[in-house]
Amino acid sequence: MNRFLDFARNDNDSQIEYGRITGMRTLATQTTKHVGKPVTVKGWVNTRRDHGGLIFIDLRDHTGLVQLVIHPDHAEAFKLAESLRDEFVIAATGNVKERDGNLKNPNLETGNIEIVVDELVVLNRAETLPIQIQGDAQTNEELRLKYRFLDLRRPKMQDMLKKRAKLFSSMREFLEKNEFTEVTTPILANSSPEGARDFLIPSRLQPGKFYALPQAPQQFKQLLMVGGVSRYYQLAACFRDEDPRADRLYGEFYQLDLEMSFVEDGEEVRSTMDPLIKNLVTDFAGKKLLTDDVPRIPYQEAVERYGSDKPDLRYGMELVELTDELKGTDFGVFKNAQTVKAICVKNGASLSRSQIDQFTEVAKSEGAGGLAYITYENGEAKSPIAKFLKPEELDAIKQKLGAADGDAVFFGADERRVVNKVLGRLRVEFAKHFDLRDPKVIALAWIVDFPFYEWDEKVGKVDFGHNPFSMPKGGLDAFAEPLDHEKLLTIYADQYDMVMNGYEICSGGVRNHNPEVLYKVFAALGFEQAYVDQKFGAMINAFKYGAPPHAGCAFGIDRMFMELVGEDNIREVVAFPKNGSGVDVMMNSPSVVDDQQLQELNIELKETSFPSRDINSLTP
């Protein structure tokens, strides 16, 4: 209300009349090519500088800025220019004039010229903006999302959208060149029993039944392999109803999904994709690859060395095994632990007590009981636990960790799984704290040989490690009796993730195209054949009719793009993201629907206590 009154109070406003200027417009940055000639430009008022007897306007379009000069001798234009405000949409005609030497602005692409305006019209007005779109002033994200259409006017966001489009076309170009065919797969698909929570779509024609939005085109692409599409790809929308994170969008995201038939070794997929990703790093993002070749690191090795299956390889700080060295220790915490490992933090001795306390909290959040450490200063090992350790143990620790004066060593002592997890997380946190992540460098790695099954701590039983559709190494032989839990956990899959600077950006595998093995895979966890037939009937059925061996992978485009352009929040690289509660604050989705719509779908809402339902049903 207030804003409207303020707006109307401006007397000039009542005098503004909208006009039109027809004919071809020249883009802002193209005007430099028309020196001495008349042009028409259209865009937004970026800034207005009113000198009383002379008015400058920086006009902005999607290409950039150009300066308009309005002299009082063009009385009509001048009067109108006085009433212009930021973000008004205007059109102007005038002559492009080279600026006098001392008037040139080297900071502006079009700084050598200006447009001397003789006709000016307002195409549309703008209220005072709720967010500032100029400069680097960071408005809080909620407002930016609510007014995303304004936020997108910022040069940074314009640039992001263009780069994203470029990324999409680069990927298409590469895949087309490599004989891949893009096939679009259904958005209205089936609920998948494994994996993330589905978005369900009630069926009107099949009452009581539901579609689900695909979490990935997994089954369709495998059916395409059976269908004789030798190399498939798709820039695919995927949908998962899980809580978001800084590196994970809510609801929907894009994958570069691909699959290759007659491939029995994942290495073939990996080496096919290496050139694409390396090229995106160097040519598209203009960054430096840490290593010319993309290393292959077995899952077990990654977990032991970096405490993670998605290690950031831009820095060292590897986990060092100390279990043997501390086998005979008297220090209870180490003595009673199954595994003792440690990391050496360069310059870690500079950490204050309260900083160490914060890292201790992080360690505890990952399951550690506490965080033992030693700092090295003036040739001395200082530590709350030093008095419990024998001199030879202290020596062994210092030597094996390679700790020097000024460093600190942090310990993990627990079950092996917990130790790796805790130290892996600390490794990341210390790297953040000590600024070890070079933003100009991209470290890639393929993590290979994932365990097919893993122990689910919560339920206390074995579960699928990743994707149950991948081919267990050894095929049928892997499932020879006796098949106990221990044995299951030794089965590996030709399954692989690509890691970029600590982010998982791709996941793939050699698929299981053999129904017999597929039944075995599920039977090992107690699922009957009928269950598999019911859930994956289409795929199983297709596999009976000459399914070629095949393998593939899928890249998370948004996340990869985020890291390539150096953002640390994935919502920054998407035009219209949802917020952390899954709400589009601009469009107000999700929203209430009419009773009639619900009726058609045979849906009856259980409670009457959904807020804002009444308000929403008022809108026609």
Place this chain on the structure above:
RNA sequence: GGGACUGUGGAGCAGCGGAGUGCUCGCCUCCCUGUCACGGAGGAGGUCGCGGGUUCAAAUCCCGUCAGUCCCGCCA
């Protein structure tokens, strides 16, 4: 579902038990013929997220609640 942090004119922040809630940007009016983040003068605009409590006194401390962000769970 759990934890941490944040919430102060239109935007970004400061104030963290005591005087009038301060600064930068924006907005409005006026002045200004070479600016380019133009400059100058004046002005408007705030239930300090909301509710309760402690206190002589609360933006400030406590409890609750709502919203947002980050993290854990979850995400093959």
